[in-house]
Amino acid sequence: MSVSASPTPLLGDRLCENGYECVKILPATNDAHGGVIVDLKEPMDSELFATLLRSSLLHWKKQGKDGVWIKLPIELVNLVETAVKEGFWYHHAEPNYLMLVYWIPKTGCTIPPNASHCVGVGAIVLNDKKEVLVVQEKRGGFHGIGVWKIPTGVVDAGEEIFEAAIREVKEETGIDTEFMEVLAFRHTHNSFFGKSDLSFVCMLRPLSFDIKKQDLEIEAAQWMPFEEFADQPFNQMHEPFKYMIELCLAKVENGYDGFSPRPVSSYFVEELNCLYLNSHDLDNTS
């Protein structure tokens, strides 16, 4: 589902039926699921908006539409209360807009939920001397407990997991890397306002070695002998971190197979996207 700009006039469409009725309705485009999308961009008085919204809802109901989406830029915040008073509720918000929805039919609402997950990466960068690239952070849960940790960060919407891992390592330590594999991923819940979190443990190969640490978030960065990294009491005491070390050893010493990205073209999405799979096993069998 996409929200596209409407080609219609600022203050609503004039709708004439049978040459008699003549009401104004809000400019809207059809979505692919039987609903309509109103993508308002220009300022409007809230009373005019209320009038247009009521006649629009009647019109869409007659047309047999189901879901109604209204995207209000933050500049049009004066219209939010009106929409809610007409029965709309919030679907999602981003810094610069609020998306409201309404369901016309009496039957069950099938409007899909808002984004449910944040996605993160942790990057294990191991050099030929079996040293791991580690940092200490200036804030957050790891701050002040003396633990050397691997670089971690957030995967942005629209960003590939492998790109995010390479970017975070570069940003925090200045080290260039090549992506190898996702060794594992972790699913946690209630991490941020009731949302869940998927965090991908990635293995990368360093392509440069001189650390230039970022000052804003990173207190210190270094190459640390793997045994010393693994032996930190924190890593030994906490299951996910202990597993991370075991996975890393299994990868280096015993050929553990993780998932690696493979670009695939798609039927439903225009852009190229990635399938992450066990390349070693698949290529050995096909």
Add this chain to the structure above:
Amino acid sequence: MSVSASPTPLLGDRLCENGYECVKILPATNDAHGGVIVDLKEPMDSELFATLLRSSLLHWKKQGKDGVWIKLPIELVNLVETAVKEGFWYHHAEPNYLMLVYWIPKTGCTIPPNASHCVGVGAIVLNDKKEVLVVQEKRGGFHGIGVWKIPTGVVDAGEEIFEAAIREVKEETGIDTEFMEVLAFRHTHNSFFGKSDLSFVCMLRPLSFDIKKQDLEIEAAQWMPFEEFADQPFNQMHEPFKYMIELCLAKVENGYDGFSPRPVSSYFVEELNCLYLNSHDLDNTS
């Protein structure tokens, strides 16, 4: 970060300093990152809110606070415009509330982004006769193109991937299953209002065999010989689906290893959560 109820009075705290100043501020709790959270629950006049908000911002600035979060239930929609006029912007919204944020310091804002991903599952259920459980849907991208597809669905916030796969198969077809492995996952972008999508291809073992299809979304459901499923032109023509078939064959015939869930306890999160990894490779090496 959690949003908790404030124990303070409805219309704001009375704040007395040095025995002289006496201003009212909004009830707020500290978050773990140097900011404050205002969790309004009771109706308030927007002019009173504006006054309280201004004095509160001055107070928090003096205290050296950085991020200010205001959670407004949809019933308090009358206060949204006021908050935006005072410089707040949207962070995220759920059907029944809107979260607004403000950053006090002059330095760069470190407020974390909103959830960025929707998460889905596709469930390959193969029985001993090498038949795969397939459905035809009443709506969506697969509707009307005659393709028999595997059951798919959305992973809700707070739900495990393996639970979602088992649930979707049960809901759509009535079949009970046991989760085996994540064979691969796919990362797509711009799938829904600019958000990204992670979809996990899961393999499950059937524990029952009599199909009772769900009527709301499912047109038809059946056990289909795997070759017939694989030979559908749609599956042969579209890369992600072709890979899904290859992965399934590799799993059944050549021992392809995917990721399986392992419960782990966590340092930062109270609940048990899951690490998905290549159990076969890890257990063979440790």
